[in-house]
Amino acid sequence: MNTKPLRVLIHGASGRMGQALLRLAAGAPETWQVVAAVTGRSPAQRVVDGVPFFAGGELAGVPEFDVAVDFSLPEGFDPVLALCVARRRALVSGTTGLAADQRAALESAAATIPVLWASNFSVGVAVLDELVERAARALPGWDCDIVESHHVHKKDAPSGTALTLGESAGRGGAQARYASLRAGDIVGEHVVQFAGQGERIELVHRATSRDIFARGALQAATRLAGRDPGLHTMRGLLFGLD
Numbered sequence: 236m237n238t239k240p241l242r243v244l245i246h247g248a249s250g251r252m253g254q255a256l257l258r259l260a261a262g263a264p265e266t267w268q269v270v271a272a273v274t275g276r277s278p279a280q281r282v283v284d285g286v287p288f289f290a291g292g293e294l295a296g297v298p299e300f301d302v303a304v305d306f307s308l309p310e311g312f313d314p315v316l317a318l319c320v321a322r323r324r325a326l327v328s329g330t331t332g333l334a335a336d337q338r339a340a341l342e343s344a345a346a347t348i349p350v351l352w353a354s355n356f357s358v359g360v361a362v363l364d365e366l367v368e369r370a371a372r373a374l375p376g377w378d379c380d381i382v383e384s385h386h387v388h389k390k391d392a393p394s395g396t397a398l399t400l401g402e403s404a405g406r407g408g409a410q411a412r413y414a415s416l417r418a419g420d421i422v423g424e425h426v427v428q429f430a431g432q433g434e435r436i437e438l439v440h441r442a443t444s445r446d447i448f449a450r451g452a453l454q455a456a457t458r459l460a461g462r463d464p465g466l467h468t469m470r471g472l473l474f475g476l477d
């Protein structure tokens with residue numbers, strides 16, 4: 236059995252998610268070794284707790300890695316995808332707000348490397364996603380509305396998770412509508428409401444810590460490394476469908 240830790244590159248390392256990823260990986264050095272941390276601008280320090288930091292423009296010089304874990308912004312996505320393709324390494328990305336051509340590039344890359352993009356890496360949301368599809372299928376003709384709330388710094392709206400839940404509702408035959416709230420420091424809340432005549436169902440997920448996304452992404456990285464090229468999914472990895 237290979238007991239070497241997985242060599243991970245964290246892309247978006249100075250952000251809210253990047254910091255959570257660095258902290259969780261540092262807590263399990265036997266499982267994950269962060270060999271490079273990449274930030275958008277020039278890093279304030281070149282080495283932090285033994286981890287070398289690089290600016291986004293210095294990707295060509297990063298050391299060998301097994302998986303890149305990307306939680307950056309859409310403008311940072313193309314270079315990290317190109318790096319993974321050039322090095323033939325797996326990519327786990329949670330960056331939301333990607334443009335259609337970036338999603339298409341991700342799909343093309345899946346011909347040569349294993350990739351997993353997910354709008355939400357929590358186990359709870361993967362289950363919510365299943366429930367939404369089932370509810371939509373069982374409730375033809377009901378209105379479906381998705382209300383999502385996040386902290387004031389979040390740039391994209393509706394959230395990537397809301398759009399993914401809407402796609403699942405769509406597979407069940409419902410046409411979802413969206414509403415977004417940006418307030419305070421809310422980590423992430425999604426309410427999926429099905430409204431009929433005289434009755435309503437609400438399916439709710441509340442994230443209270445970013446660690447659920449960071450932990451899910453690191454676990455996905457472990458499962459993705461060494462897999463065949465292809466477009467993998469959270470549902471697939473979690474429920475053994477891949």
Ligand code: NAD
Binds near residue numbers: 249274330331
């Ligand atoms: P943030 O603004 O706090 O951090 C963004 C990071 O990206 C920073 O480190 C910044 O330096 C870096 N960055 C910006 N441009 C870059 C570039 N060109 N090259 C390299 N790095 C660059 O954001 P956040 O709250 O940490 O969220 C990051 C992303 O993850 C967002 O798209 C957010 O919606 C998404 N997100 C996804 C999930 C999920 O489960 N999929 C969960 C939370 C957040």
